[in-house]
Every structure is written in C-alpha cells, then in structure tokens.
Amino acid sequence: xxxxxxxxxxxxxxxxxxxxxxxxxxxxxxxxxxxxxxxxxxxxxxxxxxxxxxxxxxxxxxxxxxxxxxxxxxxxxxxxxxxxxxxxxxxxxxxxxxxxxxxxxxxxxxxxxxxxxxxxxxxxxxxxxxxxxxxxxxxxxxxxxxxxxxxxxxxxxxxxxxxxxxxxxxxxxxxxxxxxxxxxxxxxxxxxxxxxxxxxxxxxxxxxxxxxxxxxxxxxxxxxxxxxxxxxxx
Amino acid sequence: xxxxxxxxxxxxxxxxxxxxxxxxxxxxxxxxxxxxxxxxxxxxxxxxxxxxxxxxxxxxxxxxxxxxxxxxxxxxxxxxxxxxxxxxxxxxxxxxxxxxxxxxxxxxxxxxxxxxxxxxxxxxxxxxxxxxxxxxxxxxxxxxxxxxxxxxxxxxxxxxxxxxxxxxxxxxxxxxxxxxxxxxxxxxxxxxxxxxxxxxxxxxxxxxxxxxxxxxxxxxxxxxxxxxxxxxxxxxxxxxxxxxxxxxxxxxxxxxxxxxxxxxxxxxxxxxxxxxxxxxxxxxxxxxxxxxxxxxxxxxxxxxxxxxxxxxxxxxxxxxxxxxxxxxxxxxxxxxxxxxxxxxxxxxxxxxxxxxxxxxxxxxxxxxxxxxxxxxxxxxxxxxxxxxxxxxxxxxxxxxxxxxxxxxxxxxxxxxxxxxxxxxxxxxxxxxxxxxxxxxxxxxxxxxxxxxxxxxxxxxxxxxxxxxxxxxxxxxxxxxxxxxxxxxxxxxxxxxxxxxxxxxxxxxxxxxxxxxxxxxxxxxxxxxxxxxxxxxxxxxxxxxxxxxxxxxxxxxxxxxxxxxxxxxxxxxxxxxxxx
Ligand SMILES: Cc1cc2nc3c(=O)[nH]c(=O)nc-3n(C[C@H](O)[C@H](O)[C@H](O)COP(=O)(O)OP(=O)(O)OC[C@H]3O[C@@H](n4cnc5c(N)ncnc54)[C@H](O)[C@@H]3O)c2cc1C
Ligand code: SF4
Ligand code: FES
Numbered sequence: 001x002x003x004x005x006x007x008x009x010x011x012x013x014x015x016x017x018x019x020x021x022x023x024x025x026x027x028x029x030x031x032x033x034x035x036x037x038x039x040x041x042x043x044x045x046x047x048x049x050x051x052x053x054x055x056x057x058x059x060x061x062x063x064x065x066x067x068x069x070x071x072x073x074x075x076x077x078x079x080x081x082x083x084x085x086x087x088x089x090x091x092x093x094x095x096x097x098x099x100x101x102x103x104x105x106x107x108x109x110x111x112x113x114x115x116x117x118x119x120x121x122x123x124x125x126x127x128x129x130x131x132x133x134x135x136x137x138x139x140x141x142x143x144x145x146x147x148x149x150x151x152x153x154x155x156x157x158x159x160x161x162x163x164x165x166x167x168x169x170x171x172x173x174x175x176x177x178x179x180x181x182x183x184x185x186x187x188x189x190x191x192x193x194x195x196x197x198x199x200x201x202x203x204x205x206x207x208x209x210x211x212x213x214x215x216x217x218x219x220x221x222x223x224x225x226x227x228x229x230x231x232x233x234x
Numbered sequence: 235x236x237x238x239x240x241x242x243x244x245x246x247x248x249x250x251x252x253x254x255x256x257x258x259x260x261x262x263x264x265x266x267x268x269x270x271x272x273x274x275x276x277x278x279x280x281x282x283x284x285x286x287x288x289x290x291x292x293x294x295x296x297x298x299x300x301x302x303x304x305x306x307x308x309x310x311x312x313x314x315x316x317x318x319x320x321x322x323x324x325x326x327x328x329x330x331x332x333x334x335x336x337x338x339x340x341x342x343x344x345x346x347x348x349x350x351x352x353x354x355x356x357x358x359x360x361x362x363x364x365x366x367x368x369x370x371x372x373x374x375x376x377x378x379x380x381x382x383x384x385x386x387x388x389x390x391x392x393x394x395x396x397x398x399x400x401x402x403x404x405x406x407x408x409x410x411x412x413x414x415x416x417x418x419x420x421x422x423x424x425x426x427x428x429x430x431x432x433x434x435x436x437x438x439x440x441x442x443x444x445x446x447x448x449x450x451x452x453x454x455x456x457x458x459x460x461x462x463x464x465x466x467x468x469x470x471x472x473x474x475x476x477x478x479x480x481x482x483x484x485x486x487x488x489x490x491x492x493x494x495x496x497x498x499x500x501x502x503x504x505x506x507x508x509x510x511x512x513x514x515x516x517x518x519x520x521x522x523x524x525x526x527x528x529x530x531x532x533x534x535x536x537x538x539x540x541x542x543x544x545x546x547x548x549x550x551x552x553x554x555x556x557x558x559x560x561x562x563x564x565x566x567x568x569x570x571x572x573x574x575x576x577x578x579x580x581x582x583x584x585x586x587x588x589x590x591x592x593x594x595x596x597x598x599x600x601x602x603x604x605x606x607x608x609x610x611x612x613x614x615x616x617x618x619x620x621x622x623x624x625x626x627x628x629x630x631x632x633x634x635x636x637x638x639x640x641x642x643x644x645x646x647x648x649x650x651x652x653x654x655x656x657x658x659x660x661x662x663x664x665x666x667x668x669x670x671x672x673x674x675x676x677x678x679x680x681x682x683x684x685x686x687x688x689x690x691x692x693x694x695x696x697x698x699x700x701x702x703x704x705x706x707x708x709x710x711x712x713x714x715x716x717x718x719x720x721x722x723x724x725x726x727x728x729x730x731x732x733x734x735x736x737x738x739x740x741x742x743x744x745x746x747x748x749x750x751x752x753x754x755x756x757x758x759x760x761x762x763x764x765x766x767x768x769x770x771x772x773x774x775x776x777x778x779x780x781x782x783x784x785x786x787x788x789x790x791x792x793x794x795x796x797x798x799x800x801x802x803x804x805x806x807x808x809x810x811x812x813x
Contacts, residue, residue: 015730032568044684048727048736053276055447058483058564060376061276077567098418099733105273118384119336129333131345137338144338144370144377148275182336 002028003085005038009050010090011100020097023047029080035068035087036075039101052101059213062149065092066101072151072211092154094163108150111166115174115192120185136181143176143221145214152208152218158201165201166193168208168218175221178234190229199226235671235731236421237664242267243651245412245427247399247454250277251375251636252615252643253433254382256597259644261389264651267425268391269414271398271449271738274383278435278447279636282375283486283561285367286332286633287355288325292346293365298322300358301366305631306806308354308517309624310765310775312467312783315804317595317620321631321638328637329368337381339370340557350557351491354517354628360813363515367630372486372560378633397423398738400670401457402430402611403663409610410657413667415738420731422667426659429647431612432458432591432599433640438471440746440753441584441699442691445477445484454617455590456745459752463601463608464785464797466619467589468749469756470766472627473700475521477583479541481568484583485561487629489546490514492557496525497543497577498533504542509813516813519626519766522582522700536579543577582700586627588766589753590619592785597643603785603799610650610657614643621783624801625765674740679723683740686720689713690743690750698754703771707758714751718792721747752786755794760784777808 005027012020027041036054043050052075053063059077066075067090069083080087095103121130146169153159153167174193178186193199199222208218228234243264246253253268260266270277289296301322306313333339333347340348349365357364370377386393396417403411409430414423437452438444459465475496476485490496496514498504508524509516516524525542534540546554546562551574554562562573571578591613592600599611615636622635693713697706721744728736762776763769782798789795 013730014732032570040684043736045682049730051728051733051735055272055276055449056278056281057448058281058481059567060281060373060560061272061278061447063272063276079567102733109273113387118388125334127327127330129330129339129347132341133345134341134343137341140338144380145373146380147280147376148273177336180336180338 002030003080005029005080005085005087007038007042008088009100012097013049014099031079031081033080034076035078035080035083036064038080038087039075051099060147062147065149065151065154066090067092072155074149074151074213077213092150094154094160095150105150107163108153108169111170112148112173114166115170116185116189117173117177119177119180119183121182122184130182132181139181140176140179142216143172145216146172146176147214149213151211151213155207155211157205157207158203162201164197166197168222171199171222171225172216172218175225178225178228186228186234190225193225194229199229235668236419238421238423239426240267240423241426241656243427244429244431244647245269245425246431246433247412248433248435248615249274249393250433250435250615251279251378251382251633252640254379254386255637255640256431256433256614256644256647257391258382258385258389259641260648261391263648266392267394269394269397269399269412271396273395274386274393275379277379278450280376280379281447281484282378282633283372283484284488284491285350285352285369285374285630286329286378287352287366287630288329288368288634289322289366290326290329290347290349290368292342293349294357296357296364296366298326300356300364301325303359303806304355305622305628307360307811308626308628310626310811311781311808312621312624312764312801314621314802315806316802317622319804320595321622321634324638325634328634328641332378332381332637335381335385337370337377339368350488351515352629353487353490353515353521355630356512360511363512367491369488372488372558375633378637399453399457400741401667402461403659404461405657405660407609408657409608410659411663413664415667415671417733420734422664424659424664426656428651428654428656429610429612431597431614431643431647432617433613433615434617436587436616437746437749438584438587440690440694440750442695443477443480443482443581444584445474445482446584451742452745452749453742454613456748458591459748459788462788463599464592464787465589465749465752466592466785467621467756467783468752468786469760469784470588470625471584471753472518472586472588472766473522473582474518474585475525475582476544476580478564478568479579479581482583483564483568484585485544485564485578485580489544489558489561492553493549495545496521497545498528499535499539500533504528504533512813517626517628520813523768525582526700541579541581544580545577546573547575547577584699586632587616588619588623588625588627590617593618593620595620595642596646597639598646603797605799610654612643612647614639625767670741671737674724674726674737675729677723677725680725681720681723683724683726683743686717686724687743687746690717690747694750698757700768702757702767702769704758707754710754711758714747714754717747751794755796756784756786759796781808
C-alpha cells in the first residue's frame, strides 16, 4: 500500500545559488521502497534538476552515501520503513558540495591513493598461485569488503575539523594490505599512517563503524593499525 | 559549451573489469587515457558475485578442454570454437595473475585457490557438475574490480573520471578520436588518438526487471551503431533465473552451486523433471524457461502465482555465512526474509548481453560479414561479442571474458599504436555531439524521459524476453516506432552545465531504444529457438538454416538491416543440449 512520504532535501545549485537551501517534496511510495526510489520519483516526475549519484541500486558500488535523517547511509540500502514518512536528506559532510547531494570525491580518493592501496611483493611467485592459509586469508577478510563510499570518513568529527586527516576509509584500505600475509610493504604503510595526518588523529568516536554500509568493523581495523605501529609488528 | 582538446596514443572507454585490465596492459607501453562515466570502482563488475571459472584442478580433476566443451555446448553451438579455446586455455593464467595482483580468493585447506560448482560446468563432457569456479565469497566481481583498480593506481594510470563518451570520430577508414562530455563542467573534450578500446559494459536497462545498474545503457555499442558499426547477435539476451522478485537484484548461481534448490507451489524440486543429471545447475536459459513454464502451468507461488522459490533452508547456517554472506543480506534488506529459515521468492531477471560490438580474438572490431577489421578500433568485455558466449553464456564466463579479452585487446592495441601514426582529426568532429546536447536542452515537446523508458522496459519484458513469438515481437517493433516518435519530443528540466544527469539520462535512453531495435529485429528474423532466444512459434533449433551469427546495421533512415556470417566451428559437433 502506497504511503505519502515527505522528503526535505538540502539543495545547492552552483550555477545559481550562493548558499544551500531546503526544498520539500511529497511522493507516494511503498514501505519497502528504497530512499533511492523516492529520490528517483522526485527526479523523474517532479524536479529533473535534483542531482545525486547512483548506479547499482543495491549497495555494492558506493555511489550514493548521503546523510539521511542525520545519519550517513546509502540511499539504495535504506528503506522507507526504516526512516519513516518524513525524511531529510543532506550531502555527506567534510567533502566540498558540488551540487545538491553530490560532493567532490577527489580529496577522498587522493587520501585512498596515499596509503599505497595495492599488493606489494617483490618475490617472483612463478607460474603458480601464492599459497595462503585460510586463517591468514581470514585475517584481512573484513577490510576487503570496502566499496569506497566515504560514509565512514564523512561521519568522523575529526575529519570534519581537519580534512588533512587520511580518514577511516584510507586506513581500512591500508589495513587490507598490512594484514595480508602476501604483502611486503606493511612498514611503509605504517610509516605513512604514523605521520601527523595518520591514525593518531582518530579519537575512537565509533561513528565510522556505525556508518559503514558493509558492516566493516572500521574502528577495530584502526585500532589494529595503531597497535601494529606501537608494537612494530602485524 | 567549451571544447578542450587532448592527444593520446590510446583511449580506453570504460573502467570496469575489461577496461581496467586493458589499461594495465597498455601502462608503460603507450600514453593512454581511460575515460569513464562512473568512478572506476562504481562499475558494475563490482556487482558480480559467484565466481570466475578456470580449470585449475585444485580440488578435483579438470581440464581446459572440458571447460571449452561446456562453453560450446552452453552457447548452444553459436559460440566460435577457436575463441572459446583461447578463453578456456588462458583462464588458468588469468586466475593466477589475479592472485599475484593480490586478489583475496577463498582458499582450500592447503592454501590453494578454492573452487566451487556452477551451472553448466561439468567433468568429462557432461558427466557430473565439477568444481571449477574460483571465488572470493560472493563478492568475486567486487574483488576483481578492486584488485584491477589497485593495480592501475600502482601504475599511475591516467583516469578521466565522470567523462561520458558520446561519439567516435573516424578518418580515412580508421579511428581518429572520441568526443566526451565532462559531467563536472558540462564541457566537451575531443581526444585525438590512434586507437580506442570500448569497454563500456552491458545494456540490461532496456528491460524492466534487471540485475543491471542504472548506468548500463549501452552507450558504447549505441554510439558505434550510429556510426555504421554492426551489432552482432543482439537477439541473445540472458535472463538469470534467480532475481529477487520484482526488484531483479541478483542472487548468484553460487546459491545453487552451494546446494540451493528451486521449488514450485507444491514444494517440488521441479528441475529434476527438466534436467535430470545436473538439475538445479542446468544452464541459465533452461532454468529460466523451466521456471516460467512452471508459472505458466499454474505452479507458481504467491497471490498472482508469478514467482517460484529458491530454497537455502537446508544448508548449514555457517556455510551460508561463509560462502553467501552478501546475497543473503540482500534478501534480508529488500525482502525482510531470513534465508536460513524461509524460502526466497524469485523470478528471472535480465542479466547479460551475449551480443554486442563484433570483434576477433584480439579485440579488433569487425565491420562486416567478411570479418574486415576497422584499424585502431577495439572492444572488450560485455559490450563486445567475440563470440565466446554464443546464444547463452555460462555463469563465471563473463568475469573470465573481461580479464582474458581485456588483456588481449589492450596488448593488441599497444602493439598497433607502436607502429601507427597519429591520424588527423577532421575539424568540427564535436559538432554533432554539441548539436545533440543543445537539442535536448531546448526540446519543448513535453515528453518525459522516465515515462518513455518505463514503457520501453515494461514492453521489452512482456514481448521480447524469455519467451517470444512473431506476434509479440511484431508488436514490440510497433511500440519501438512509437517510442522513437515520442523520443524526438523529449523535454528535460535541467538546463544547467554542471552534473546534468537529466541530460545524460535522456541521451542514454536514445542508445537503449536503438539497441532494442536491433534486438527485436534479430529476434523476429531468427525463426528458431537457440540458447536464450526462444520462439514459441519455432520451438526447436534449426542448424540447417541458423548456425550463423546475426549482424545488424543501421540504415540511413534509422532502420535495421540484417546480414549474417558463419559460426566458426571446431572439434565439437552440434548435438542436442541435454543436461
Ligand atoms: C549482479 C551481477 C552478477 C554477476 N555475477 C557474475 C559472476 O559471478 N561471474 C561472471 O563471470 N559474471 C558475472 N556477471 C557478469 C559480469 O559481471 C559482467 O558482464 C562484467 O563484469 C562486465 O564487465 P565490463 O568491464 O565489460 O563492464 P562494466 O563493469 O559494466 O563497466 C562498464 C564501464 O564502462 C563505463 N562506461 C559506460 N558507458 C560509458 C560512456 N559512455 N563513456 C565512458 N564510460 C562509460 C562505466 O563507467 C564503467 O566503468 C554478473 C553481472 C551482474 C549484473
Ligand atoms: S569502510 Fe565502509 S563506510 Fe568506509 S568507505 Fe569502506 S564501505 Fe564505505
Ligand atoms: S547505488 Fe550503488 S551503492 Fe547505492
């Protein structure tokens, strides 16, 4: 059965506005619809200028992180029955707003690239796979799930205050390699994360873990990296 | 509208698995620009779940020849056997290479890459299902996309993110450039280049219920088709059996590989009747038809009896958590059902385009029935048709395809570029694209893009999906004529420059309509049933007349002209497909 849902959306058009403003829309949705469906309903049938990113529509591509009723979520994995019939939508915080719900992701990806997010191993494995025990594989399983949606980083109060902090997502992606038994560059990455803009900025607010749509234990990953730096071993 | 000019040795269009693998290959060999309308990690390769097949024989006896046989048979003998042999032979190296790149495959107790069963993959020419699919839980595509992107970061690949390619320029019978629309600024960018490789993915968004992302609108094939390149075998579109009811979100075949069972309204395991040997692990075309046959004959479930169930309730809960965590989470999120204790409503979902831009095994694009190559033009991945999947793709063979032919296409392109001179780009190549954008922005006919797209998707689902007839397809042809008329009168609301998705959605709809046209015409002409193309009015395969590929050309007046070319055979002779 369709219900009427009111969307309050923080809007900003760089070609017209000097500052953001709120606009409201009313749409008829099913309880089991996604917030993304409601956004589409507005864009497709009421206001074609409403702008947001999206692609997969089921939580695997990381395009549509936004602030939904005050919390960082993906619009495509959040259902109307979770958020009620009055929904406020804002762009994620800490990254420059470009248009409506769409932010500039470049600073986020630059921080990701800064942690050497790729396997580094100088030995020639020959024509066979490198062996890895199921336990060693399990060690970094959680952090391989990251879809680079930025929900964690942009939920972090430290990041809002200081955008030079690499942020949770970059640390998660460093963790993924630091704890991979096949990788040989843990020391380099730990050195990078030991710098002023690195892990020590983290104040363990836990916002990131709550925000992660992939259920990654982000705070735990950050703690493991801190410990690896302190005790100089992984 | 500002216009910027760039010069690169090579341009890759698309940064999914195929585009990224090609970029790794050209890195360090030639100056390459990778243009992608999405950030690379947003590409739909990341949605792939189940696995990538290669006859590693890590857990049981296997050989690449068996893999090739299964692929030929799965293709309903429309796949080209030399190309299939290459893919299945190179599969082993491709998987090992991904492991070396860091891909976190699941492991066997000895630490080797683990393998599991998948539909249509068998030991010794059909004896029994074989464990051939290499996997990383049920996020294999995510791990392939991330790993290839990581390798591109390591190689400092030059990405132009959120640049949407809208046209290609030819000069003197070869490629000379591409024209791209930059989302952030609304500016046009003209890339003068010696070679272009299209890796722009599929076009499942022409159907209502689909596993495909909103972005999969067939831009690459669509724009090439408008420039005179034929589309091959477009009538073959795969419907995956296990889409979440109504939403179409995919539940990987791995669910059945791990032991999941399909059931009808009397809880019967109906696949035993359709494929006695491999049962629920029969190829997708057969399972989708079996499901819809159950529904047609009144054995569907629900108030409208329009779905069947996927049953995982007998699997050990730990196995579900370890091997199928993501897809079971989708079921919880979107259906509010716990798959460990309740059966899941499913229906076939539009999944994979077997057809596309015709290429040879080096990714070179073919422009006619004589296999003439267009110098400098390449394609790989789902947008291309090599053809290794023929009339029906086997599960896990697309991730394999994108890696193997992404690499081969990239390598061939780098080699071509080494010897070729930079072509002169004719003046004003961007004018047509500029005209298209301006027309869209001033259009005042009042037609709504979403409304037209909805009609297209619903009607294609009704008339041109799993079951087709002359009548349904003729009616679809009529619908398309109407939709083209309405499309001419489209109006958009966003007239701005920056991130104007209102505009790009309108342009994308145009590509979908053109490609739907080629699908329907190919399907109307093909008076037989083969693989994913099933005609109720011609229910059997007709090898005497139809062992051939379809090529669909665009005519001057915007219609479709069909031509054909022979299937390249090999050691496997066509047989009846029984499983
Ligand atoms: C849900 C799902 C599960 C699947 N599971 C499996 C599986 O388990 N095993 C298997 O083998 N196969 C699977 N497949 C199929 C397989 O994932 C795809 O066929 C394959 O990943 C396609 O890769 P690609 O590189 O060709 O395209 P994509 O990954 O779709 O990438 C397309 C790229 O092109 C870019 N692009 C598109 N248009 C333009 C344009 N105009 N300008 C610039 N850039 C453009 C996009 O930005 C994107 O980067 C699955 C598919 C789906 C949908
Ligand atoms: S860790 Fe989670 S929230 Fe952060 S970027 Fe990755 S997927 Fe998104
Ligand atoms: S649209 Fe892909 S994560 Fe939401």
